[in-house]
Amino acid sequence: MKREAELPATGSLAPLFYAFGLITAEELQAADPYATVQDTNFLSWLQETVHEAVRTAEQHELLKWRIRKYRDTLQEKFSLAAVQVGAEYAVSLSEQERQVEALTTLEYGLSSLYQDGMAFEGLSIQLYHPDMCPVESYAYMDENGDYQMQTSYMKSYIADDGTVHLVADSSTIKEQIRALDLDRARMLAFVADFWLGRVKELTPAVQGLLGVKAVWCDTKTEQNSQKFVIWAGYLLEKREDILRCLGGRSFAFSLIVHSESDGPLINFHTSSPILNVRTDCPPQHLIEFLVSETGVAASEAATEVQSSREREEALLEKVRKAFGLKCIIKICMNDKVLEGAQRLLDNADLIKGSVNLKGASLALDDCYEAQAWHGRV
Numbered sequence: 001m002k003r004e005a006e007l008p009a010t011g012s013l014a015p016l017f018y019a020f021g022l023i024t025a026e027e028l029q030a031a032d033p034y035a036t037v038q039d040t041n042f043l044s045w046l047q048e049t050v051h052e053a054v055r056t057a058e059q060h061e062l063l064k065w066r067i068r069k070y071r072d073t074l075q076e077k078f079s080l081a082a083v084q085v086g087a088e089y090a091v092s093l094s095e096q097e098r099q100v101e102a103l104t105t106l107e108y109g110l111s112s113l114y115q116d117g118m119a120f121e122g123l124s125i126q127l128y129h130p131d132m133c134p135v136e137s138y139a140y141m142d143e144n145g146d147y148q149m150q151t152s153y154m155k156s157y158i159a160d161d162g163t164v165h166l167v168a169d170s171s172t173i174k175e176q177i178r179a180l181d182l183d184r185a186r187m188l189a190f191v192a193d194f195w196l197g198r199v200k201e202l203t204p205a206v207q208g209l210l211g212v213k214a215v216w217c218d219t220k221t222e223q224n225s226q227k228f229v230i231w232a233g234y235l236l237e238k239r240e241d242i243l244r245c246l247g248g249r250s251f252a253f254s255l256i257v258h259s260e261s262d263g264p265l266i267n268f269h270t271s272s273p274i275l276n277v278r279t280d281c282p283p284q285h286l287i288e289f290l291v292s293e294t295g296v297a298a299s300e301a302a303t304e305v306q307s308s309r310e311r312e313e314a315l316l317e318k319v320r321k322a323f324g325l326k327c328i329i330k331i332c333m334n335d336k337v338l339e340g341a342q343r344l345l346d347n348a349d350l351i352k353g354s355v356n357l358k359g360a361s362l363a364l365d366d367c368y369e370a371q372a373w374h375g376r377v
Contacts, residue, residue, distance in 0.1 A: 007045065047355050054359045056093065057326065063096040070103045078110050079121040081189065085168075086132055098129040102168035109173035118177070122186050124163045128154070133167050156180060161222050162189025195225035202232040209235065209242060210290070211250040212275070213302075218258045227259045227279040235283045245287050251275075251295070253302035268294075271333070273302035273309075315341050322348040324358035331365040340364050 005019040018028040067090075071083045085103055090096045106127055110120060128134070134154045142148050156166045156176035162185045166176050199217050207215040217228040235242070253268070253275045265281040266289050268274075275298060277286060289295050312330075319341050320328045330337040341364060344351065351357070 043354050050355060050357055050360050053361070057359075057361055059093055060096065063093065063100070064090075067096060067099050067103065070100065074103065074107060074110070077107075078114065079119075080125060081122050082124040083127065084125070085127040086129060095132065098132060102127050102129040105168035105170045105173055106166070108170060109177060112174055113177055118182075120182070122189065123182060124161075124189055126159075126163050126165045128165070128167050130167055130169050158185045158188065160188060161192035162186065192222045192225070195222055195229060198229045199225050202229060202236070205236055206232050207255075209239060210255065210286075211246060211248075212253060212255050213251070213273070214254040216254065216256045218256075224259045224279075228257050231257065231279040231281075235286075238283055242283065242287055245291060249290070251290065251299040251302070252306065253298055268298045268301075270298075270301040271305065273305045312338055315345070319344050319348075319362075323352065323360075323362075326359055326361045328362040328364065331363050337364045 003019045005015040007013065007015055014023065014028050017023045018025065067085070071085070074080060074083050083103075083106070085099045085106075086095065090099060106125070114120070130153055135151050136154050137149055137151045139147055139149055153167050153169075154165070156164070156179065158164055158180055164177075164180060164182070164185050166173065169176075196219060199219055203215050203217065207213075218224045219228075253273050256274055256276050257279055258276060259279045261278075261280075263276075263278070265278050265285060267276040315338060316328050316330070319325070322345055328341075330341075
């Protein structure tokens with residue numbers, strides 16, 4: 001059946017979705033009034049969209065390298081333990097540019113204070129651009145006796161793990177640093193590093209004792225690290241009893257040990273190769289689960305999930321090579337995405353004859369909304 005659709009110059013695919021019955025006439029009208037749409041060449045638009053995505057990805061990679069290099073330079077120059085700016089992953093070029101601005105401001109502040117005799121050795125710094133930092137609201141009484149609310153960006157502070165949190169405001173950066181007790185920050189960082197070190201030491205021991213694929217621990221806070229160390233230590237104290245109960249068993253799932261108080265002590269889903277265990281889970285309770293029929297079924301399910309993921313990764317890799325993609329990922333967790341990947345592979349020659357996807361990053365989803373994120377289409 002032949003289907004026709006007029007696409008707007010904005011690149012909206014709503015008319016195309018309507019032509020294939022994916023949306024209603026009301027949804028089409030709400031998304032983009034069909035009567036006002038001008039005709040456009042879909043393949044030309046798609047090719048230009050791909051080219052723009054590739055260009056954006058190249059810019060993103062360049063800025064990512066620049067930010068990483070700048071952070072390394074500051075760490076070496078001022079003997080810092082670490083520098084993190086903004087979120088761990090920048091989602092746009094503008095955010096990356098703000099990160100560069102923030103690092104430039106930090107270098108200015110540290111250089112000025114270093115010349116005044118201040119030392120920054122061993123400090124970890126979390127930096128925020130003024131336009132993207134957490135905000136604080138507080139109430140005050142004005143001159144007329146009325147209560148007012150005012151919002152401003154966060155004040156600098158030292159976290160429990162010793163990380164120094166700063167706002168990259170060139171007019172206040174030096175005063176922010178001067179106002180902090182940097183010796184206290186170093187002491188807290190030393191304690192946090194001790195607990196992280198213990199986590200790294202105990203993790204392989206727990207993995208070997210339980211016979212699981214891997215063991216991970218939530219170390220976002222010092223308290224979480226402490227709870228894992230205490231839990232792991234208690235577990236290892238009962239090594240002989242545990243080895244006798246397990247009888248040399250091994251399991252196909254991995255363990256995530258967390259400190260969240262809600263949810264069951266042990267949680268496993270058949271669609272995941274991960275067993276979630278709380279740090280307040282008694283060792284005996286965990287061992288009883290592992291040797292039970294439920295534990296055996298969980299291990300078998302994890303084996304199937306892992307095999308399925310390996311088949312999935314192999315298929316996606318075939319698609320990547322067929323189109324010369326930089327990378328291909330799936331967004332949602334269902335079989336429709338894999339069906340789509342197989343269709344791409346089956347029709348690769350036809351698609352490549354119409355659109356050149358070489359160098360692009362492809363995200364497969366089960367919905368019909370494209371996003372410009374790191375040059376991904």
